[in-house]
Amino acid sequence: MQQEKAYLVTGASSGIGYETALALALEEQNKVIAVSRNAGKLQQLREASGNKIETHLFDLDGGNFNELYTRLEQSGLKHLHGLVHNAGFLVNRSYADITREELEQCYRVNVFAPFLLSQCLLPLLKAAGSAHIVHISSIGGVQGSVKFPGLSAYSSSKGALAVLSECLATELAPEKIKVNCLALGAVQTEMLSMAFPGYEAPLQAHDMGTFVSWFVVNGHRFFNGKILPVALSTP
Ligand SMILES: NC(=O)c1ccc[n+]([C@@H]2O[C@H](COP(=O)([O-])OP(=O)(O)OC[C@H]3O[C@@H](n4cnc5c(N)ncnc54)[C@H](OP(=O)(O)O)[C@@H]3O)[C@@H](O)[C@H]2O)c1
Structure with a gap:
């Protein structure tokens, strides 16, 4: 029998995170932990996985990361093989009008939360013997990509997350x-509709979730400290 492997996915209540968690749960030996703020959607995810996925209500913006760690330990988690920082917060507003609170919220969810959650979960990641942290960034957060008006807070926060991947890859080796970063192109989700109303993406959340689940399980055999564009287009 294969050893159980544990994976945690943030932002698993919808879109890419939902599909990533479900795809991970298809493998019998995987224990999957899903995190979001929406109890109803987490219950839906749990049921869709045949009650295989363990869900935790948690607000990455202002939540106590040590308290989440204690909850995970109390639920019997002894090691973590993969951590997908998928949750994201989008502000689509002109640079002139973005408020300080919107800017800070964007950075709290997209940068501070991955930084602090990985830090807090280090003992569980080390205990796995070999582990993979995946940051879900955006093609807009990659230097030299096409940029769009309204996304200055969002895209710059995703750029910070991308460089954080390089820093942590060195330090945690x-x-x-x-530690790797996937810089995603357009995927049809609620967030994309907010960023680009009316635009039809070439990929569905299921397609990308299937890829991300494969990548967190296998990608660290091939990559470390890499910022990888996963994009057919830059909308
Ligand atoms: N869709 C695209 O085209 C695209 C392109 C590039 C990058 N991305 C990135 O892909 C990731 C997934 O996005 P998506 O398109 O699948 O969007 P989505 O369907 O809107 O999902 C966003 C997720 O983030 C979670 N989240 C937001 N704030 C949170 C908080 N404070 N605490 C906990 N969870 C929080 C939401 O959960 P709750 O609201 O339930 O808490 C939700 O599950 C994001 O990081 C996004 O930036 C998406």
Whole structure:
């Protein structure tokens, strides 16, 4: 029998995170932990997985990361093989009008939360013997990509997340923790509709979730400290 492997996905209540968690749960040996703020949607995810996915209500903006760690330990989690920082917050507003609170919220969810959650979960990641942290960024957060008006807070926060991946890959290498960043192009989700109303993306959330689930399980055999564009287009 294969050893159980544990994976945690943030922002698993909808879109890409929902599909990533479901795809991970298809493998019998995977324990999947899903995090979001929406109890109803988490219940839907749990049921869709045949009650295989363990769900945790948690607000990445202002939540106590140590309290989440304690909850995970109390639920019997002893090691974590993969951590997908998928949750994201989008502000689509002109640079002149963005408020300080919107800017800070964007950075709290997109940058501070991955930074602090990985830091807090380090003991569980080290205990796995080999682990993979995946940051879900955006093609707009990659240097030299096409940029769009209204996305200055969002895209710059995703750029910070991308560089954080390079920093952590170096620092965590001695612990056998690999860190990579997927800079996604357009995927049909609620967030895309907010960013680009009316635009039809070439990929559905299921397509991308299937890829992300494969990548968190296997990608660290091939990549470390890489910012990988996963995009057919830059809308
Ligand atoms: N769709 C695209 O075209 C595209 C392109 C590039 C990058 N991305 C990135 O892909 C990731 C997934 O986005 P999506 O398109 O699938 O969007 P989505 O369907 O709107 O999902 C966003 C997720 O983030 C979670 N979230 C937001 N704020 C949170 C908070 N404070 N605490 C906990 N969870 C929070 C939401 O959960 P709750 O509201 O339930 O808490 C939700 O599950 C994001 O990081 C996004 O930036 C998407």
